[in-house]
Amino acid sequence: MIEVHLYGDLRRYAGKTDPREEAIVWVPYRPGLTVADVLREIGIDPERQVSNxxxxxxxxxxxRSRLVQDGDRLGVFPRNMALLYC
Amino acid sequence: MAKLLRVNMTDLSVRFEDVPEKYALLGGRGLTSSIIYDEVPPLCHPLGPDNKLVIAPGIVSGTKAPTSGRTSFGGKSPLTGGIKESNAGGLSSQKIARLGIKAIIVEGQPKEKGRFYVLRVDKDGARLLPADHLKGKGMYEVCDLLWKEHGEGVAIIGIGPAGEMLMSAAGICVNDQENTAGRYAGRGGLGAVMGSKGLKAIVIDDRGGPGVEIKNPELFEQGIKKLTQASLTHDVTKKGGALNTYGTNVLVNIMNEAGGYPTRNFSSGRFELASQISGETKAEIIHKRNGEGMTGHPCHPGCIIQCSDRWANPDGTFKVSVMEYESVWALGANCGIGDLDKIADLIWLCNDIGVDTIEMGDTIAVAMEAGLLPFGDADGAIRLLNEEVRHGTPLGRILGNGCVFTGRAFGVTRVPAVKGQGMPAYEPRAVKGIGVTYATSTMGADHTAGYTIAPEILGVGGKADPFAVQKADLSRAFQATTAFIDSTGYCLFDAFCVLDIPEGFEGMVESCAGVLGVNWTTQDAIRLGYEIIRKERLFNEAAGFTRAHDRLPDFMTKEPLPPHNTVFDVPPEELDAVYDFSKWPKEVVGEVAG
Structure with missing residues (x-):
């Protein structure tokens, strides 16, 4: 499984609105999956909605283009929290 | 013509002096560090009569330049034993500058111990007034009383009981537009230096002052236009951007995700309660309580970033300003405390007693490590501050002298400090460049001295791998640039936009050049930064510092830090390269004599 921690307004994709709760989505691993694929499975547009x-x-x-490994933890921040961006 | 105001606390006299030619183009940190370098014997006792407290607004402070209300405070630090510059927002910088004062130099020491004075500065001059009625009082009450006595709107610079008691963790407080005590030049114990001079507070009333002379208005206007444009468009600094929306505390989730958020006295890089105290949670609670709290608060008039906030109690009444990243971390995660209301209580107490939140957070965490109280015991921490430090009990005096002193008193070996100063909220084992800055900075462990987090974690001002160890050039360049920015009066957070947007930095330099009537290039500005850190380094060498002081604590090179399980492995020669003048970039600094 891939453990995806969501922050800011991306929390809603974990069904969470209270920032005091951890917003985590689990995505089943399969070989060849990229980070961008994982985000799309959650419903997040990896190009438009994500900063870092x-x-x-x-x-x-x-x-975005990296292959994920089973057990990976991703931390994903939205554009409007763009202290992080590239 | 701007003047220097010299205040002699030995004979309680004040005098205005012309600004010597060599200081004409300096301001802020450049000026405080130059005066300390020229006038303070490096081997003097920091709390004795030969040390001086120098207070200087920046080059553009007092003009309409945006976000330029920082005041620099300088002296020999009782915490580090080296040179110190600590700066703060609030009301003082612009008002000192508008009275035509380039720096206030407080020197000497009253013959009569235990007497305190207030320095009042206004358009008619300066005078020392007895302040016996303020003795022992916390900064909230001091601000209230001084506005009643001197009129609403005056700037107040003051110390709490900790400064009076000469504690090395004591900071210097500046009031804000709401007259809240909360803007602190916290680091390095300069509050104790002010206390040692018998100076409880400075009141600055700039009504009727001459204002700041701008020698080349056209260049100045061009500069602030470029800088404003950069600040308003950069994602970090713009309206509705990360700093404005969440405050600096936006970094909690980011540093926690990076595994570089020091937790429980630097024993882990991740805090399981981070989400309870994050910038997102803070903003949400402030908005939900819908009372006197607010986000997007300016710490001084004319700030266009507005990263400060005002925290409200559960009933909506105002509690404290400001719940910023370092303070929330120091008194939160670092002590294992995950409750924002309790952290607000602790910050309120630090601001009232007059101690640095970073140093006290490190100190309480070391006390927890020592077993004085368990990690996470917020009420115990509140008791330590309110009953021990505030009243100067023997335990309070140990704690009030910082984390190194406390660690020694209780036999703790895991003490996160460099040159005697406690570390801020970035773990050097997970972010190596900031460790290089902590180790080598003239200030002791200080994140603002060379904020390599920007390229290492935030992708601002270039990109660097946080785990790579070749960081001497990066840290040195940031330390020099920072020394320049600290001299301008601009807030260091302008660095986010000026590092990424070349016109922003040009604008910053042009606005300074416009005020001073010179033709500076960005290269000239950086050169000035190098000259400042060189002077500071030479002062420290004369004060007894060697390369052995440019190292992180032993435990950080041995204890792997979860979750990355890395140690601080930057080689000693890399650390030594930062202040090896022969390795400084010749195209910028020319041939620098050691």
Whole structure:
């Protein structure tokens, strides 16, 4: 499984609105899945809605095209929290 | 012509002096550090009569330049034993500048111990007034009383009981437009230096002042136009952007995700209660309580970023300003406390007693490590501040002297400090460049001295891998640029937009050049930054600092930090390269003599 932590207004894709709760979505792993694919499965447009992405706590400028591994943790921030962007 | 105001606390005299030629183009940190370098013996006792407290607005402070109300405070630090500049927002910078004063130099020491004074500065001059009625009072009451005595709207610079008691964690407070005590030049114990001078407060009334002379108005206007444009368009600084919407506390979730959010006295890089205290949660609660709280609050008039906030109690009444990233982390995650209302209580107490929130958060966490109270015990932490530190009990005096002193008192070896100063909210084992800044900065562990987080984590001002160890050039360049920005009066947060938008930095430099009547290039500005950190370094060397002081605490090189399980592994020679003058960029600084 891929563990996706969502922040800011992306929390709604985890069915959460209260920022005090962790907003986590689990996406089943399959070989060949990219970060962008994972986001699309959740319903998030990886190009328009996302500013920056952490993979297992590592900020990655080219995260969208990276292949995910089973058990990965993604941290995904929206555009309007763009302290992070590339 | 602007003047220097020299205040002699030995004979309680004041005098105005012409500004020497060598200081004509300086302001803010450049001026405070130059005066300290020229006038303070590096080996003097920081709390003795030979130390000086220098207060300087920036080059453009007092003009209509946006976000330019920072006041620099300088002296020899009782916490680090080295040179110190700590700056704050609030009302003071613009008002000092508009009275035509380039710097206030407080020197000497009253013969009579235990007496305190207020310095009043206005268009007619300056005078020292007895302040016995303010002795022992917290900063909230001091601000209220001084507005009653001197009129609403005056700027107040003051110290709480901690400064009076000469505690090394004592900061200097500046009031804001609501007369709230909350803007702090917190770092390095300069509140104790002010206390050692017998100075409880400074009141600045700029009504009828001459204002700031702008020698080349055309260049100045062109500069502020470019800078304003950059600030209003950059994602970090624009209206509705991250800082304006969530405040600096937006960084909680980001640093926690990066595994670089120091937790429980720097024993983990992730806090399981981070979401309880994040910028998002803070903003949501403020809006839900719908009372006197607000986000997007300016800490000084003319700020267009407005990253400050005013936190409200559950009943909507005003509690404290400001719930910013460092304070919420220090008294929250670092102490294992995940409740914003309790953190607000702790910040309120620090602001009232007059201690630095970062140093006290590090100190309370070390006390928790020592077993004085358990991690997460917010009420215990409140008690330590309110009953021990405030009243100067023996335990309170230990805590009030910071985390190194406290660690030594209780035999704690995990003490996160460099040159005696507690670390801020970025874990150097997860973000190596900020560790290089902590280790080498002339200020001790200080994130603002060279904020490599911008390229390492935020992707601002270039991009750098946070785990790479070759960071000397990066840290040095940021330290020099910061020293320039700290001299302008502009807020360091302008750096976010000026690092990414070249016209923004040009605008910043042109606005300064316009005020001063010179033709500066951006290269000239950076050179000035290098000259400042060089002077600070030479002061510290003369004060006894060696390369051995440019190291992180031992435990950080040995204890792997979860979740990344990395240690601080930047090699010593990389750290030494930062202040090896022969390695400084010759195209910028020329040949620098060691």
């Amino acid at each position: 992405i952490f993979i297992n706590g590592h900020y990655d400028y080219h995260a």
